[in-house]
Amino acid sequence: MSSVNVLVAVNVEQALVQAASGNTNIGNFVYMVDSTGYCSSGQGGHELTTTVTSGETIVWTVQSIDPSTEVTIIGFEGNAIGTPGGSHIINPMQYPQFSGSVWGGQVYAASSGPDQYSIRLLLGGGVHCWFDPFIISNAPANQ
Template identity: 45%
Template sequence: MATIYVNVLVNVAKAIAENNLPKYVFMVDSTGYSGDGSEGTNELRTKCENGDTIVWSAVSINPGEAIAILGFTGQAIPNMVNPQRYPQYDGTVWGGRVNSAGNNVQYSISMLLENNIHMTFDPFITATNPTMNVR
């Protein structure tokens, strides 16, 4: 089983100024997959296998701006994946094991910007069941 890293990059100041987090979220993951047009957008379609672990990390693209992940909701939560906060990272890193397969299952990430503004956006997960090599 693999660990998939999802980086959530946010222009915190612009998101707050325009009250529009999705417009200022840029997501990439470590799968190396490209081609569906979701890379670099707020609707990243992370591809993985049932049993993989996904680790999300949130970063402000502007130094000194506070950001944290508050939690996850949506169709993929908690049955497909149930992310938990990694306490040593002050809310900026969460992770969870993928527990079932699904195609383009949407979930929401709730974020805390500058320690007092709550906003959300909605990316996707596609998880396939691993194939067994039979000899």
């Protein structure tokens, strides 16, 4: 099966300003695109809906828009996230060779519709923030 790449670009400087005011949902400063092209909605925004087929691997890469500020992924949460069973469809893990900037996981189940999940980030200076895009997982055509 193939991989679907998701790029998460973050305006860290503006996200830090908002987080300092107490709001750690930094969706307004996140811009996402994926390699599925026309299949996904929300390209360029923070609520990207990535459409995949069960068995594919999703690889998330986070990058700061300003190269002088840091951002890393520290985890994923939500009903779609976890070990197989229940409504879980993927269990992303850090790719350690990329120091927290790249995570991925194989989609192991189809979903009944769009599943929202949260990506937890660590911004420069040790600030914890999050935002919440979507995944749609379809069963393979031969099932």
